[in-house]
Amino acid sequence: MSILGRLLGRRSRGGGAALAVDPAHGDEELRGLQARAAAGDWPAVRAGLDAVADEADRTWLIAQLAETAGSETWLAAAVAAEPDSALPLLLAGARQISWAWEARTGARAQHVGREQWQVFGERLEKAEEQLYDVAEREPGWLAPWYFLQISARGASLGPDAARYRFEAALRRRPDHLGSHRQRLQQLCRKWGGSHEEMHDFARTATLAAPEGSPLGELVALAHIEHWLDLDSGEDRAYITRQAVRDELYEAAKRSVLHPAYVRGRGWPGAFNTFAMAFSLAGQPVTANVLFRELGDTVTEFPWAYLDADPVEAFRTCRTAAARAGG
Template identity: 30%
Template sequence: MFGLFRRLRVDADYSQADLELRAARDRALAGDWVAAGNLLGATGRDWELRGRRIAVLGIAAGHSPRWLDQWEATLPDDPNVAVLRADALMDQAGEARGYASARNTTREQFREFDRLSTLAAQASARAMELNPDDPHPWVTRLTSMLADGHRQHDEFHEAMGEAVKRDPYNFDTHIMAVTFFCQKWYGSHEQMFAAARGPATSAPVGSSVAMLPLLAHFEYALREYGFDTRAESLSAKADYFRRPEVIGEIQACAAKWRGAGEPRLIGRGITLRHWLALANFLAQHDRAGTKALVEQIGPYLGNTAAYGYFWMRQAEGFRAVAKWAG
C-alpha cells in the first residue's frame, strides 16, 4: 500500500520539472548569463511559462546577483534584464519580511519589506518601458503593492487592468489578485473567492486559472481553522474540505483544467497537480486519482506554499499526501 510513498524522494528545487530552466539557471549562477537570456528568448510569448521562468531566475538573482549585474553591464537595455531585476528585488523584499503572520513580524521587517518593494516597483516600470507587451512587469508591480495595500487599492485595480489587457487569463496576474484580496492581506473571503471564481469561470477550457478556486479554499481554511496553529488544526481544516459543495467545486475546476487534454508539467503544471492532490487528500476523495497525480509529480515539490497552510514544512505535507495515495 505504501510503495509509492516509500519510493518518494523530495526535490525542493524551485524549477520543479522544468529541467531546461534548471540547467539555464545553474549556468547563469556559474557566470553564463547568456544561458538565461537564451532560455527566456526561446520562451517567446508563452506568458505563463515565461512568468514561471522569470520567477525562478529572479529568486536566483535575488540570492546571488553577480550574474545579473554582469548581464546588465553588458546589455543595459535588455528587457529581460529589467524584468529579472524587478523580480530579484521583490524576492529580496519577501525574504526581508519573512513568512510569519503580521503579528509575528517586526517593524524593522515591515520597513525593509516596504523599501525593497518600492525599489521593485521602480524596476518594474523600467521593464514595462522596454517590453510594453509583457504582462510580467505588471505582475511584479501588483506584488509590490502587498507592502502598502491599504492605500493602493485603486492602483492595484489599474495595474490589474494593464496586466489582463496583455494576457486576459495570465495565471500570475490572477493569483496575485486572489492573494491581495484574501482576508489575511487586504480583502475578505468574499472578495478572494470572487477574484478566483471570476477568471476560472470565464477562462477557456484547459486554462490554468480554472484551478484558482482551490487556492481560495486553501486560504479560507487556513484563516478560519487555525491560522497560527497549522498542523494542530488539520482535522478542522480537513472537515471543511469534506463538504459536498467544496468537493463539487474542486471536481469542476479539475475537469475544466484537464478538459483540453492532460496539462503539461512545466509552467504551472506541477504546482496545480500538487493543489489537486492536496485538496483530494483533505477531502479524502479520489485516492486512485491522487496516486496518479503523485506519480506525475514525481519528486518535484519545488516551493508549493499551499502545503505550508496545513503543515509546518512543505515536504511533510507532500509526504503525507503521497502516503495516503499509496
C-alpha cells in the same frame, strides 16, 4: 500536533523513497537556466530567455530565476553594463521582490520586526522603480505587470493600484494564470479582501474560461486559503463540506483532468495544488490520480502550508492517497 497531524489524525513516520522539492518544477530548460544563474553567467541566462518567444513562458521562467540566492549582485552589474536593455532590468526588478520577501519572511505581519519591514520596503521600492522603467520601455511586455502586482500587495498600495496592475497584465495576456493567482492572493482576507470576494473571483474566472483552461486551479487555491484562515476544527469541517468537494471536482474536471488541458510551463504546480486540496477534503482516491501524474515532482507551494517540511507533507498525503486509491 501539527496541521499535518490534525489532517490525518496521526503523525507521519517519514521514510520511503527519497524526495526533494524540485525548484525547476520538472522543467529541464529551467533547470539549466537556474544552474547558469547560480553561477552568475548572465550572457547564458540572457541567451536562454531571449530564445523564449511566449510572454507567459518567459514571465514564469523569470519568476523562478528571481529566487536565485545572491543574483542581485551580478544583476546589478548586468544592468549597469547594458543601460539601454530592458531584460536585465526586468530580472533585477523581479529579484528585488523575491529578495524583499526573503527579508520579510512568510510570517504574519505582527511577527515581522521593524528592521525587517525597513529592508522589505526599500527593496520593494527599488523593484517598483525598475519594473515601471521596463513597462515604459517595453509597453507590450506582460512580465513587469505580473511582478508589479506582487510589489503592490507587499507595499500595501491599496485595491485601486492592485486592480489596475492586474487589468494591465490581462490586457497583454487575458488567460495568464500567474496574474490570476496574484489577484486571488490580493483578494484573500489576510491581504484585506474577504472570503466572498476571493471565491467569487475564482469561480467566475474558472467558469468564464474555456474547458481545459488552467484557471480552474483558482478554485482549489481559494478553498485552501479559506481553510488556512480557519481555526483548528473549523478548518476540517469547512474543507470536507460536500459543497466544497463538489466545487473542487468541477474545477478539476474543467482544468487539470479535462482532455483539452495542456501541460504548459509549471504544470506540476497546479497538480500539487489540487492533490493537496483533495487530500484536505478527504478525497484520497482523486488525490491519488493527481499524485500518480506528478510522480516525485514536489513543489514547495502549497505543501509548506501543511508542514515546515513540504516534502514530508507531500509524502504523507501521497501515502494516504495511495492506500485509498489502490
